[in-house]
Amino acid sequence: MPTPRTSRRADAPPPRSGNSEAETLRAFLDYLRASIARKVEGAPEPQVRTPGVPSGTNLLGLLNHLTFVERATFLGEEVASWPSTFRAADADSVADVVARYRETVERANAVLDECADPGAPLPRPGRPAPSVRWALTHLIEETGRHAGHADILREQIDGATGR
Template identity: 35%
Template sequence: MTLSTKLVIVIRADLPAALAANAAAVLALSLGGRLPDPPAGDAKDGSGERHAGLNPHPVPILSATADQLRDLHRSARADDDLITVGFNEVARQARSYDGYLAALATTPANEIDYVAVAAYGPRSRITALTKRLPLYAAEAPVSAEAGRTHRKAGLFPTVEDHRFSSPANVGERQLLHDMLRAQRDTLALKCAGVAEALARRAVPPSTLSLLGLIRHLADVERRWFRQVLAGQPAPPRFSSATNPDGDFDDAVPEPTVIAAAHRAWHDEIAFADTFIADARDLDIEGHDTWRGSVSLRWVLVHLIEEYARHNGHADLLRERIDGTVGM
């Protein structure tokens, strides 16, 4: 089912998990009665038992600061095509609904702080309003998988892990290429098995995510190998002069966005690997607006450094998602 509308709930980032769950429930009940379409029809399982119809929308639970929530509520309410419900501190602190109404009537709008905000409407407008907000993450401990509990990275690979097992005394081209492959494979490993959490911005207020790293590094490979060394007119896929952080900011948890990121990254890697293999030698050069003339040798060293830096980010992101360390 393809939906042209979108529903989100945004919760204040410092709200404890129990209060966040309460806020989400209040907003879901409040917003549900205002939606133009009823939930999907009832369904039956394989045993013939009936299951009540559900809201067909995925409901991402995002987080924001108090100031961001206030701005979000103001902007969403100003858009007549959106349905917006805010759960504010006046309501949270009231002991009864009548008490809430009485307190609200004496509180100026500019003094109302929001605990959470829900919004529904055209997908593009909801995305534009919330695309910079990370997923809500309660500060609860996460458990690592068995065998993934040692923080020390695998510098001495297991039999199954061939990332750093290439010969250490080969020629310069193969050595640099093998090290670049190992860094790429490390990022792929960090992103494996957590498809639904790839876009999670697990270290607020940073917009870094594993999906953002994939998109960013696809553009990095594209720039150095296609643009600089091959001289192709190949603009970035995920960022632009007007949206320089689009690779990270627009990394939203939607299947089409995730699939496009993986496809782009693998396409750019395939082009780079062919270019490296076919190059006359490591001294061939291209021109870059930042560094001037650069050699293939310099680009390979730079890419190894770039991946190594972002794999450090991926270490923290993956640990925050499911507790896995030492990959």
């Protein structure tokens, strides 16, 4: 394992959000989304793919996984194998995975923009769907959990810390 250098990133405080439940949930989700994308952005190859723990978790794989979680939750896409989502394709660069994640977030936000009632189900014609509230809460939990993993993995790679 390389000797980490001490590098600090600017630490972003939690978001100031609007008054409604939906505005608050979306602000915190967007905060976490931006945080994990920044954590992966600029991480060096091949360390970004190198497992940092015995389970095989790596920084690039975490963001790849979150792309699939966003697609499944907000866009209704099916995922054939959740374990395989934790590995980015060999041909994918860091920039590719970050761009794909950000594009997926934009698409998910476009769906959310059409959902005024947090208690209403997400639009999924012909299939049962979770409520907007459940989906936002789940993504906050999922993204926050993996952002914490990413913090540790990035620090192991090059000493970078902060959100």
